[in-house]
Amino acid sequence: MKIYNTLTRNKEEFTPLEDGKVKIYACGPTVYNYFHIGNARPFVVFDTLRRYLIHLGYDVKFVQNFTDVDDKIINKAKEEGVSATELSGRYIKEYFDDAEALNVLPADIHPKVSEHIEDIIEFIKTLISKGYAYEADGDVYYATRKFKEYGKLSNQRVDDLESGSRIAIGEVKRDPLDFALWKAQKEESEIAWDSPWGKGRPGWHIECSTMSRKHLGPTIDIHGGGQDLIFPHHENEIAQSEACNGEPFAKYWMHNGYITVDGVKMSKSLGNFFTVRDIRKEFDGDFIRFFLLSVHYRNPINFSDTEMNSVKQGYDRIRNAIDNLEFLAKNGDDEMTDAEKNDLKDFGNLEQKFEDAMSDDLNTADAIASIFEMVSHANIISKAGASREYAKEAKEKIQNLCDIIGIMQNRSDSSHEDEKIKKLVDERQEARKSKNYARADEIRDELAEMGITLKDTPQGVQIIYED
Structure with a gap:
């Protein structure tokens, strides 16, 4: 190191x-x-x-x-x-x-x-x-x-x-x-x-x-x-x-490095001073940590609503991929395909990239980029319906890297966005049961605009988050 x-x-x-x-x-x-x-x-x-x-x-x-x-x-x-x-x-x-x-x-x-x-x-x-x-x-x-x-x-x-x-x-x-x-x-x-x-x-x-x-x-x-x-x-x-x-x-x-607020160094005298307690009212702590690690520690980092929401899209990609893999690990196909086996070999290279980044003066920004690459691989496989074994191994590998840098530790604490999605999925299911297909289709379209695809499987509805 x-x-x-x-x-x-x-x-x-x-x-x-x-x-x-x-x-x-x-x-x-x-x-x-x-x-x-x-x-x-x-x-x-x-x-x-x-x-x-x-x-x-x-x-x-x-x-x-x-x-x-x-x-x-x-x-x-x-x-x-x-x-x-x-x-x-x-x-x-x-x-x-x-x-x-x-x-x-x-x-x-x-x-x-x-x-x-x-x-x-x-x-x-x-x-x-x-x-x-x-x-x-x-x-x-x-x-x-x-x-x-x-x-x-x-x-x-x-x-x-x-x-x-x-x-x-x-x-x-x-x-x-x-x-x-x-x-x-x-x-x-x-x-x-x-x-x-x-x-x-x-x-x-x-x-x-x-x-x-x-x-x-x-x-x-x-x-x-x-x-x-x-x-x-x-x-x-x-x-x-x-x-x-x-x-x-x-x-x-x-x-x-310093933190700036909308490009200006944070200071009490300027009134651009934000406590973590106040920020937690809008963003959960796990995401705040992710935000702070998204830039190399020696570089300045700009704190603003625009920056936070931009970074949150990447955070949600990782969290949602883990959720998808968790679903497939319980409900996926029986046997791992050759394509899945080859994909997991690529995960080994990405694990090494993660280690190389962290050993290079704690470069968490590049380390997180390696996690994103894993997520992209997993999302491609998941769209076709992954095997339980692949989903389990892929989830473990992504989560292990997240654990090393301390992110994705409290995903059970659903965000407001998670609650909104869950309510829409439940409403769609009720609409389908009552044969209100027009409303079910509206909800599907609304979720699609959010980058979410629903896949009906014998085991239940799988929520697929697009890259």
Whole structure:
């Protein structure tokens, strides 16, 4: 497998630190609201990476944190008149609801900042003792210029970064480039913990360095997140971790591209901000995952009704092919034909194409194209009425590839379109029973306009979806 490494800006052969084992840390949500479609992309991407590595036979340990201590959480809790702990706890539960809908598996470990305060304090104390951090009026800052390789991930020079930096009002850091490791409590109502520097709470960047080391060790195989985290978050993680541990933090850095909305970068200030919870009111989570995987993870993806509906046509092709094959696996002909046997041989080539795409920097777009080719083969055979054995094998092969990338996992949850089709098919059957052939023909024509053909068989009505 090859992975594009943000650190080296090259696609590299993936070789784990320990043979047969992979350690992955992926940045999780700050839990003060439902997560949006931009957050969902890295959750889906790195869940897919994990699934594929497991498919390849690796023993994967996957850690994704919850940031449950943060200014945004404190401010939102004040607005709602609840504690920061109560607010973050509520949205952690909501995270799992939306993540499950997207077929995102729970991480092996979901560490919380609030449960690692002592670990964070010890980490900061080590940085101070090594001369990489200093205390100032209850705050603790990282001395950025002390880390000579600062900027290596984002490919920026310290001198260039300095020109855009400033010291905000109330900050007492020595250099505009320095960043907070520990923040002194500002008022008694704020969530805070005792520390050698007084009551306070951790800064944002220190939490991931600490929790990654705690659960995966000082050096990990893969660190993942969105493109927006490259600087400053991941750059600061490297500076902290490598200064503290004295060894490389992560061998491979993977970052997914941005999501735009109607061609414009999604942002709260522009009002083009969509939570997964809201999107799920119109599209089911399995399809949202498919949409996010339909473009290579490093490329930008445009979110719009037009794009979603366009991609949904392809999604429905796969789902409907699986449904057709499931029907034929129960009701098809007895013996497999030579044509069917030859077709299944072609499936083997398409399985290899799928593997090649996934092993080429997790190219899910090309992998899905291989599934589409399988579907086209299956649809051609199905039109003639496939054998049970062919239908069973073809369905299993398509479903196996879908399972690897986590799609077509909740097809039993019928969409509104499925319900509409089912009602029309049932109405046609009733019309035929009552000899209302004119209405039965109208329904057949209406379904044909939707790309659906009905085939009456001794075993029942088979719904055939056209390519």
